[in-house]
Amino acid sequence: MEGEMSLTATKSQAQTKARAFATASADRFLSELIRFVRFPSVSAQPQHADDVKRCAAWLARHLQSIGLENVTVTPTARHPIVCANWRHARGQPTVLLYGHYDVQPVDPLSEWRSPPFDPVVRGENLFGRGASDDKGQLFAHLKALESCLRGAGGLPVNVVCLFEGEEEIGSTNLARFLTGARDDLAADVAVISDTRMLGANRPAITYGLRGALSMELEVRGPGTDLHSGNFGGAIHNPLQALCEMLAELHGADQRVTIPGFYDRVRNISRNERAYMARHGPSDREVIEDAQAGKGWGEPGLTLYERIAVRPALTINGLGGGYQGPGAKAVIPSRATAKLNFRLVPDQDPKEIEQLFRAFMVKIAPPAVRVAVRAQAGAKPAVIDPKHPAIRAAARAYRAGFGASPVLLRSGGTIPVVSMFQESLGIPTILMGFALPDDSLHGPNEKFHLPVFRKAIRTSIAFLHELARPESPFVSAANRMAAFALPGADI
């Protein structure tokens, strides 16, 4: 009994030391994060390919400097993958920490209050593209690892880091890398922080993600741009045909009209629905977060349900014709739209792509030609809320934030979660640190600095919580204290 107590005490002392290190280093941690956000690592835009590369190199050097080992930067067909590990916690489980160092494009640039890649602190927030999604969240874990390694002399569990540069463009090259690096990445559980909390003091663990599918639709008409006076009314206009086709994608009930689209949508249980109503964001909160006047969508569902457990189709961009100042009387020869599906279990991106293609071919007017291109697909994912690592994460949140987390389903997509399940056979714990008003993907993205500091403490606690509960060194009392998640019967 004495040995058990002293080892538990040692673990607790190590955590205390790591927390103290983090507290003492807060200013330096922030200035390092600012350096990280300064890289314009926009994965979608070819002109930023070098910036993405430089960001990966910086990240690799940083991993080395905080005491991680076997740091590698692996080139892919597009953007490199950065890995590192620390495997000296003999007999302990291994955590795979995933994050992405690439960011979304910045347009509309004119709506940023400060330049997106010149990060600046205003009030309690750090503003900059990627500050929250995902550099800030990823960095909280790195600073937790550093606090353990340098403040307490080691990690309580084994850790593998995997940071990619293509998350915002669909993680195209990651699946192949995972297959090839299966042995190096061997782990018991993955952790990702790339999801949202409900508020600065309302932590959340995400147990469901929507899948995604990005498509491009192109409509071609006349062989050249035409004068709309000389031909208007007699030659079909690709812009009009595009609008009419896009308008047919939703019915008057605001449901997607593609035949078969809802066939595989899984109904959620009464229990889960009740849990979502009790703990998830209210309609009012969603509308406020969106700065919208009112909600929209499928009837008979809350806004949170529409976002989290129902699929959606959004138009993300329209192009074609003249968009400069003034007018240009033109019937353009082509028009394009960018579209994004969000999918829920058991929809499959490949099948949805086929249904969409068939529908577009069916409704295309005879006077134009239509091309459909798929850009990236990711499967939806749901993690069993009863998994012990979710319970460990819940205890860690209580230590870091002083508040119990709720279980959430997110409307977003993290393609790697289903890949981890399929390639590595491990579940992923989604410990999000983004706030609803962080403006992810929008102008003036920001990261809440009190959350940054609490996230570091939560990550430190999580690493210690993951140390095997079945270990003879952990007391029965501690095992019983396993945090009871509210409504965990979902």
Added chain:
Amino acid sequence: MEGEMSLTATKSQAQTKARAFATASADRFLSELIRFVRFPSVSAQPQHADDVKRCAAWLARHLQSIGLENVTVTPTARHPIVCANWRHARGQPTVLLYGHYDVQPVDPLSEWRSPPFDPVVRGENLFGRGASDDKGQLFAHLKALESCLRGAGGLPVNVVCLFEGEEEIGSTNLARFLTGARDDLAADVAVISDTRMLGANRPAITYGLRGALSMELEVRGPGTDLHSGNFGGAIHNPLQALCEMLAELHGADQRVTIPGFYDRVRNISRNERAYMARHGPSDREVIEDAQAGKGWGEPGLTLYERIAVRPALTINGLGGGYQGPGAKAVIPSRATAKLNFRLVPDQDPKEIEQLFRAFMVKIAPPAVRVAVRAQAGAKPAVIDPKHPAIRAAARAYRAGFGASPVLLRSGGTIPVVSMFQESLGIPTILMGFALPDDSLHGPNEKFHLPVFRKAIRTSIAFLHELARPESPFVSAANRMAAFALPGADI
């Protein structure tokens, strides 16, 4: 009798001398036109404001150099108006020659085979933005004036020149100028060359033009751009709302659905319809000109009828969201469309604007806000085909091209035609020299050089034909020879 014969002979000799001057100067005329086309006088784009100004100054110097008098460059709120005259043909009528030196924007730039403002001759054509619309056509008249003034010592009629720099943006400042300069511009008839022939050897006089109205529609949704994963399905998307609104503007019968839109559309007579079928472009020709696979539009009408005597509504540009490479999962806060109406007698742009606004307000979904902006309006115009100046023009074409012109209605708009009717009380003769494949407003615009040379000869002949037929110096035989237009009973 002898005096009559000799004076007629003198007139004929003058015309012969002018034609000889034009023939001898052909190479110089072309190199001057190239210099004219080189100015990027794009009126719609603020960054070209100085280019428009420099082009006006060059044109003014050119008018001076060929012997025109009282040359002025009058600034307006936007682009200057260039005027000149020659009023030494005592007792003869006065012709107002109108043209525009501004040009359309050049996008899509990537589709030009040679830079739009580096004009180049390939085969029988001069390629460059504005080569045909309207610099080349305007220039043919200037070279005719020069040929008379320098080759024959004077003009057979009085001439006033009026060249504006805002035709492509709706001639916004011209109406006010016309009112103020009514006395200086006093004339018996106006002539404009800014319309089309049916082919290089198939001249045409245009007697009808559609009116125009340019509108901008803006749809606003959430206060900021949103992540389409985190909000897709629960917050309305301005791009989707825009597409759905635009899709409602045409019915399944391809007619415009705005209530009241067709109320004032004048039906054409059986005679005119028959004339149009006999002399106008066939469906096949329209489709070929458009490089389209097939026609489109209101049922029960030829394509030429749809273009010329029926109104149309075209979408000229769509904007909003992400349009760069790859994907961006965004619900943008706003989306815009540029629209262009073409109107026929007796539709009124102001009334159509009101009908459109009311319809947009009516169909706007409740979850978005809608703004409508009108950019420019012009009334439709029809000129009596029996007007003596039209007959004079027909004789001139026969002299210049060796072929009789047909009478056409155009789907295009020349705002100044209705202004001339209202402000100056004079009809306009539309002697177009553009070919159907000149790619007006499109990439690779060009002007056919044999047409340029024949247009100069036609203009010389027209000036001589306009010399009063009721003059005692013109023989009765000549009066009787008045060219009988085919099917001029329309």
